[in-house]
Amino acid sequence: MSVVPAEVLPGSALAVEEPVREAAELGPRARLWPALAAVYRAQLSRARVARIPLLFVATFQSVGIMILMRGVVDGGGEAQAVVAGSAVLVVAFVALNLLAQYFGQLRASGGLDHYATLPVPPAAVVLGAAGAYASFTVPGTVVTAVFGCVLFGLPIAHLWVLIAVIPLAGAALAGLGAACGLLAPRPELATLLGQLGMSAALLLGVLPADRMPEAVRFLRDLLPSTYGVDAFARTFGPHPDWALVLGDLAVCGVVGVVSLAVATWAYRRAAVR
Amino acid sequence: MCAVRGLTKTYPAVRGRRGTPATPEVRATDDVRLDIRGGEIFGLLGPNGAGKTTLVRQLTGLMRPDRGSVEILGHDIVRHPERASRILAYLGQESTALDELTVSLAAETTGRLRGLEAARARAERDAVLEELGLTALAGRPLKKLSGGQRRLACFAAALVGERPLLVLDEPTTAMDPVARRAVWSAVDRRRAERGTTVLLVTHNVIEAETVLDRVAVLDRGRVIACDTPAGLKEQVAGDVRVDLVWREAAPLNVPEVAALRDRVVESGRRWTLRLAPEEARAVVATVTGGAAFAALDDFTLTTPSLEDVYLALGGAARQGLVKG
Ligand SMILES: Nc1ncnc2c1ncn2[C@@H]1O[C@H](COP(=O)(O)OP(=O)(O)O)[C@@H](O)[C@H]1O
Ligand SMILES: [Mg+2]
Numbered sequence: 384m385s386v387v388p389a390e391v392l393p394g395s396a397l398a399v400e401e402p403v404r405e406a407a408e409l410g411p412r413a414r415l416w417p418a419l420a421a422v423y424r425a426q427l428s429r430a431r432v433a434r435i436p437l438l439f440v441a442t443f444q445s446v447g448i449m450i451l452m453r454g455v456v457d458g459g460g461e462a463q464a465v466v467a468g469s470a471v472l473v474v475a476f477v478a479l480n481l482l483a484q485y486f487g488q489l490r491a492s493g494g495l496d497h498y499a500t501l502p503v504p505p506a507a508v509v510l511g512a513a514g515a516y517a518s519f520t521v522p523g524t525v526v527t528a529v530f531g532c533v534l535f536g537l538p539i540a541h542l543w544v545l546i547a548v549i550p551l552a553g554a555a556l557a558g559l560g561a562a563c564g565l566l567a568p569r570p571e572l573a574t575l576l577g578q579l580g581m582s583a584a585l586l587l588g589v590l591p592a593d594r595m596p597e598a599v600r601f602l603r604d605l606l607p608s609t610y611g612v613d614a615f616a617r618t619f620g621p622h623p624d625w626a627l628v629l630g631d632l633a634v635c636g637v638v639g640v641v642s643l644a645v646a647t648w649a650y651r652r653a654a655v656r
Numbered sequence: 657m658c659a660v661r662g663l664t665k666t667y668p669a670v671r672g673r674r675g676t677p678a679t680p681e682v683r684a685t686d687d688v689r690l691d692i693r694g695g696e697i698f699g700l701l702g703p704n705g706a707g708k709t710t711l712v713r714q715l716t717g718l719m720r721p722d723r724g725s726v727e728i729l730g731h732d733i734v735r736h737p738e739r740a741s742r743i744l745a746y747l748g749q750e751s752t753a754l755d756e757l758t759v760s761l762a763a764e765t766t767g768r769l770r771g772l773e774a775a776r777a778r779a780e781r782d783a784v785l786e787e788l789g790l791t792a793l794a795g796r797p798l799k800k801l802s803g804g805q806r807r808l809a810c811f812a813a814a815l816v817g818e819r820p821l822l823v824l825d826e827p828t829t830a831m832d833p834v835a836r837r838a839v840w841s842a843v844d845r846r847r848a849e850r851g852t853t854v855l856l857v858t859h860n861v862i863e864a865e866t867v868l869d870r871v872a873v874l875d876r877g878r879v880i881a882c883d884t885p886a887g888l889k890e891q892v893a894g895d896v897r898v899d900l901v902w903r904e905a906a907p908l909n910v911p912e913v914a915a916l917r918d919r920v921v922e923s924g925r926r927w928t929l930r931l932a933p934e935e936a937r938a939v940v941a942t943v944t945g946g947a948a949f950a951a952l953d954d955f956t957l958t959t960p961s962l963e964d965v966y967l968a969l970g971g972a973a974r975q976g977l978v979k980g
Contacts, residue, residue, distance in 0.1 A: 406730030409742035410819055411771030421768035429756040432797055494752030500716050501769040502741040655718060655737055 412502040422503075422511025423518075430519040434481065441476035442523040445469040448589055449531050458535065460616075461591040466531030467616035468589035470545070471552055473523040475584035475608050478557035480577040482516045486564025487573025490653050499654035509561050509647045516560075517553025524549055528615075541618035544628070551635035552611030556584075558642025559607065565649035584608040607638040657821065657853055658692040658715070663724035665710055665877075684710040685721065686877035695847055697854045701864045701962060702874035708857045709749060711874070712823055715855070716746045728821065744821040745770070747814040749829075751798060751806055759785065759801075759809045760794040763816050770817030780816045787845075788812050788838045803830035811839055818850065825857045840867055861962045873966055880969045888965045896936040897964055899956045900927040900943060907951040912942040921967060925953070930964055 413421075452465045489495055498508050525545060532539045560577055567573035587595075587603040595603065603609050614631035617623050665685040672678030684707040692698045700708045713719040715726055717737030726733040733740050740746075754762040763784060767777035785791050790805075790812055798806045811827055822843070828836045846852035858864055864871050865885045872882040881888055900906075902925045908914045916939065920927040931939060936957060943952050960968075 407743070407820070409731075409739060410817075412742060413769050413771045417774070418769055421765050425757055425761055425765040428758070428761055433756045489752060492752040493748065493750040496713075496718055496746070496748045496750065497753035497766075498769070499718055500741050500744075500746040500748070501766065502738075502771055503769040507769075655720065 410502065413504070413507070415504050415507055418503045418507035419511045419514075422508055423515050426512045426515030427518060430515055434477070434519065437481060438473075438477065438519065438523050441473045441520075442526055444476070445472050445523070445527040446530055448472070448585070449527075449534055452589070453534060456591060461593075462535040463537060463616045463619040464591050464612065465589055466528065466535055466537060466619070467612045469531055470524050470528040470615060471548070471588055471608050471611045472581075472585055473527055474517065474520045474549060474552050474611070475556050475581050475588070477520045477523070478513070478516045478553050479560040479563075479584070479608075480581040482513065482557050482560035483564040483567075483577030483580070484570075484574045485512070485516075486561050487567055487570040487577075490565060490573075491570040495650075495654050505651045505654070506643075506647045509643060509650050513554065513557035513561055513643060513646070517550060517557050520553060521549055537619045541623065544615060544618045547632055548611050548615045548635075551632050551639060552608060554639030555607035555611070555635045555642060556580075558639050558644075558646050561646035562642055562649055565646060565653050588612045607635060607642075610634040610638075657694040657729055658690070658855070659725075659727045660688055660690040660715065661725045663688040663711070663714060663721050663726065665714060665719065665721050667710075684877050685714065688724070688877070688879055690872055690879065690882070692853060692855060694853055695851045696869040697843065697847070697856060697867060699856045699858055699864050699868035699871040700874055701858055701861070701868075701871050701966070703859055703966075706859075706874040707877040708859075708874055709825055710877075712746075712825055712855065712857055716740050716744060716823055718746075742771075743819060744823050745814045745817070745819040747811055747822070747824045747827055749825045751810045754810060754813060755799045755806075756797055758795050758797050759790055759812070762798060762809060763813045766813040767816035770819075772817050777816065781812075784812045784815045784842075787842055789834070804832055804835050807831055808835045808838065811842075815842065815846075818846075818852075820851070821853045821855065822846070823855045823857075826859070827856070828858075828860070828863065836863075843867075864962050871962070873962075873969060875966070875969075881965065885962060888962060889960055891965060891968065894932060895930045895960055895964070895968070896933050897958045897960055898929045898931055898936050898939055899958070900929070900952065901925055901954040902927070902951050903953045904951070907948050910942075910946070910948045912939075913948050928967075930960065930968060 449465060449469050456462050456465055528542055528545060529539065531537065532542070559580060563576040563580065564573040567576055583606055587599070587606055588608050592600060592603060610631040614628045617628050663685050664687055667682045667684055669681040670679045688711060700711065702708050710719070714721045715728070715733065717733050717740030720737070721734060728740065728743050731739045731743060757765065760781060763781040764777050767780055768774065772780065785794055788808055788811070790809060793801065793805060798809050801809065807827065807830055814822065827839055831839070843854055847854070856868065868885055870882065870884050871888065872879045873888070904925070906913055906927060908917065916929065920929050929939065940955065940957065942948060943955065
């Protein structure tokens, strides 16, 4: 069916030597920001197509938890912690759990080959996907926060702080999720790690910290989502201590940078075997 | 343009776990030497498991060989695997990275990641989708397409952002004839206009015979022959292929039939023999007359195909190559 003749003569090929030539010029490389934007856009569209039902699940789960907890907590600080914890739980569900699952499956099925044979910086693939998953949580987190404020009678004046909480907690959790997905030796393990991370965020983030035993509280301090929860919870008070809020957010930011760097390293390692 | 020397890759043995049986060590690429010339459509033909994918993954920088060298357009791909992505476009066997995107976004994003400016990526996307007859499907997610359509969409993505070398791992799997024709004319057009070189992996004999300029036959990780399809067939040109299909079992009580036993390739009720023409005539005379005839269901005589070349060269697999 080939209509164009090759400019080659038939013959025994095993013996053919080509003369040594200068190395050919390489094709262009994708730069970090345009590549990141392209991955982000593609991943967000993927999430929209395939993950909308899961966002509903995540939101209903958080709303359900708040309704259940209404009978248990006695207003005040505990209510603030429950609302903040439930809102950040949506982020944990999507950014940590779903992203760990996604990268685990992508790696196991050979899907990483697609990115690995494109001249794209590893950071663009990881950050683009993490960013898209974190953005995807926005509607669920906002709905949960507003619903919680109404349910527990908390002020909504400072809900704008979500503009900082979602990307920073999102970066920390998405980085962790991506790292789990890319490092886990098998996809089932990646899924399991994502689920465990989310369960931890649920149990340790939503339940009021003062009622926890010492050891559990220590675990709570190790979980990056905790700092997102605390930052958000502090803003419900009449006179929020903004320095502490900033401090908590800074922890999220640092964990985000570190975990995304680890995820990028893990991606590079997984892409070329 | 692409020179491969002494390439060797062994997958380590895997100890069995519950549910997954242990697998022994596999030498999937065994001292492979190849030279692909600029502007040719070069094929790797072999049955499933021959090591075709493993070989191209080493050429595309996705896998590090244990030993050997790969040079493409003067670049050492073993030492600088990251350069492969700037020389070649790769269509792998998996589409999972693109599955949930629309055809249009898959092609555009791939172009962007191949370093194209936004406007250029969109323009090339539109041109390639049009060329391959995918425009009507542009808005559909790949997941919702048939296997062949999805494959064609992935092929489209591989074409956005031009590269001098296309590495295609079984590109036409599951495609209907229309889609296949679209693939081959897109390949031919690029070769005519830009001198694009194509490395094509296939286990389809007909495809190999019709589209390839030269073909390397792979068996258990080794290149057992490399020539033009016509040149390879000449090696077995004198032979005739005789296929005998028995009703139930071969009548081994007939001495002439029993004598053939050592030389046949058996596949169920089917016996396949490659014989010199006079021998073939004698065999046909034997089985169509006398005692053997009662056991015979059908027989055919054909000139050899690349499949016979594969078998004649000592190819071990009795299945896995397909025709058509
Ligand atoms: N990741 C892997 N781990 C272990 N063995 C593998 C792996 N991939 C392929 N193999 C083995 O290597 C051989 C060649 O496989 P492959 O290159 O996929 O063949 P082909 O593409 O020709 O069908 C097969 O025996 C296969 O079982
Ligand atoms: Mg293969």
